[in-house]
Amino acid sequence: MKKQTRVTHPKEVKLLDGNDAVVSPVYRSVKFTYPTxxxxxxxxxxxxxxxxxxxxxxxxxxxxxxxxxxxxxxxxxxxxxxxxxxxxxxxxxxxxxxxxxxxxxxxxxxxxxxxxxxxxxxxxxxxxxxxxxxxxxxxxxxxxxxxxxxxxxxxxxxxxxxxxxxxxxxxxxxxxxxxxxxxxxxxxxxxxxxxxxxxxxxxxxxxxxxxxxxxxxxxxxxxxxxxxxxxxxxxxxxxxxxxxxxxxxxTYYLRYERHSENAQVLAEWLAGRKEVTRVFYPGLKSDLGHALARQQMTDFGGVVTFDLDADKDRTWAFIDALELFTTTASLGSTESLVAPVKLYLGTDLSAEEQTRAQIGDSTVRFAVGIEHADDLVADVEQALRKVFG
Ligand SMILES: Cc1ncc(COP(=O)(O)O)c(C=O)c1O
The missing domain is CATH 3.40.640.10 (Type I PLP-dependent aspartate aminotransferase-like (Major domain))
Structure with a gap:
């Protein structure tokens, strides 16, 4: 066989019967065939x-x-x-x-x-x-x-x-x-x-x-x-x-558990701060959805949303002052993220619909990662201090 042909028909390496890969192989092939x-x-x-x-x-x-x-x-x-x-x-x-x-x-x-x-x-x-x-x-x-x-x-x-x-x-x-x-x-x-x-x-x-x-x-x-x-x-x-x-x-179960634990710590900490007017997290006993969420879910996930006692400019300044939380969309990855809710997730709604959805200028969403909770709390605390004094 000429080498030009060989490169498109390489010799296949087949595993012996019983000699298995421990991690499943990736089948990149677009096409599959049969003998006849x-x-x-x-x-x-x-x-x-x-x-x-x-x-x-x-x-x-x-x-x-x-x-x-x-x-x-x-x-x-x-x-x-x-x-x-x-x-x-x-x-x-x-x-x-x-x-x-x-x-x-x-x-x-x-x-x-x-x-x-x-x-x-x-x-x-x-x-x-x-x-x-x-x-x-x-x-x-x-x-x-x-x-x-x-x-x-x-x-x-x-x-x-x-x-x-x-x-x-x-x-x-x-x-x-x-x-x-x-x-x-x-x-x-x-x-x-x-x-x-x-x-x-x-x-x-x-x-x-x-x-x-x-x-x-x-x-x-x-x-x-x-x-x-x-x-x-x-x-x-x-x-x-x-x-x-x-x-x-x-690692899904390990990560989800850690996201949830970190989110719970942050939600409870935020709920005790004077700069925060309301926290939305179903793991909080004070949350309106808590009883239902306890019946329906085994844990409450990594997203915590809250309102600051601030206007839009101070809210954005707080978000900009965070160092461990990256300002971007998405959630559920290892690193913590933050989003200005109205700007990222509410612009298709009329003012009246935003009110019904409880979305305001000072609404902030944390997608909490799997870092150590102490570092996340410290970061939020320094950002609050920077903006609120
Ligand atoms: C609740 C929910 N549904 C659907 C999507 C869309 O997923 P994707 O970005 O993978 O298209 C997202 C993304 O943030 C989401 O949060």
Whole structure:
């Protein structure tokens, strides 16, 4: 064989039977083949085989099955980002003439997807508060209402919706429930009768802020209903990134626990400061969502939001004065982050809607990392001192 041919057909190194890699290999191949066309058409190949990575890939599949198990469901589709996962459920489940229920407390891009883009496809929406159970029941009872998209707790204001109540109402009115469970994580909320879970795996699953991905999780027949669109749409997770997600998941429980412990320390410390007028963290006993969150979740996550006794300029000065908290979007990575909430997450809302969402000029969101809590508290204290004296 000429070397020009050899480089495109290198000798394969096959492992001996029983000689296994301890860490799963990354299947970078886009294409998969069989010895014969007939083999590729067998029932086994159809059920468990691989053809083309836009449809499925062994590395990505391993991640999908692991994430589904953590979320107490049996199937999943991994996507290139959290928003791709949201869009897969919306496009996969809705058609023109349908209505979606969304919440004023939702993550801004989720709200934007439903309010700005879905109407172009003939899908209308009703926007309520997650606490308005009467309004939710009325909206669910409308004939055209097909789906509800919500978060628990919500990003950025950490409001805790009543999952048992909302899922019961949805069942009664035949409304599909899609929970964006990014904040609570893969280990929470699995026991509720939710039809689809969506996660941004960019956050706690990956955990290191160096890879983007998303996932839709549900029972097999629900995932099967949206799989053809996923393959056709092509917003798939690259197998190299799936590997990073799977590696991140090995330390997922350790990290989530530490994020939660650090967030609890900071929330309690902030609640005792005169410069802070209100703290939103479901782990705080004084938080309005605490009792519900204790029933629904095993721990409360790494995001703490609070209001300063300050105007916008002093709030931004406080954020700029922080040294260990980096000013940027995102959450769930090892390092602590800070965001001016109105600027980053509230600009699509009218002034009245911002008030309903409890977002003000002095609202600050911490995405607490896994550093030592003492250093984080010391950093916040020096920033407060710098601005408030
Ligand atoms: C609650 C929530 N849902 C969805 C997303 C979107 O995820 P991604 O940035 O991976 O598209 C985010 C990102 O911050 C989020 O916080």
């Amino acid at each position: 066309i007939a083999d590729s058409l067998s029932a086994d190949a159809k059920e468990h085989g691989f053809d083309y990575t836009r449809d499925s890939n062994p590395t990505t599949r391993e991640l999908e099955l692991l994430a589904a198990e953590l979320q107490d469901r049996d199937d999943a589709i991994a996507t290139g980002s959290g928003m791709a996962a949201i869009w897969l459920t919306l496009l996969g489940l809705l058609e023109a003439g349908d209505r979606v229920v969304i919440f004023v407390e939702s993550y801004r891009p989720n709200r934007v997807a439903v309010r700005r883009f879905l109407p172009k496809l003939g899908v209308q929406f009703t926007m309520l508060s997650v606490h308005d159970l009467d309004g939710i029941e009325q909206a669910f009872a409308q004939d055209d209402t097909k789906l509800v998209l919500f978060e628990a707790p919500t990003n950025p204001m950490l409001q805790v919706p009543d999952l048992a109540a909302i899922t019961a109402l949805a069942k009664r009115h035949d409304v599909i429930t899609v929970l964006d469970n990014t904040f609570a994580g893969l280990h929470n909320h699995g026991r509720y009768e939710l039809d689809y879970f969506v996660h941004s795996m960019t956050k706690y699953a990956n955990g290191h802020g160096d890879a983007m991905g998303g996932i839709v999780i549900g029972e097999k027949q629900r995932i099967r209903a949206i799989k053809p669109l996923a393959t056709n749409m092509g917003a798939v997770l690259d197998p190299g990134v799936a590997y990073l997600m799977a590696r991140g998941l090995k």
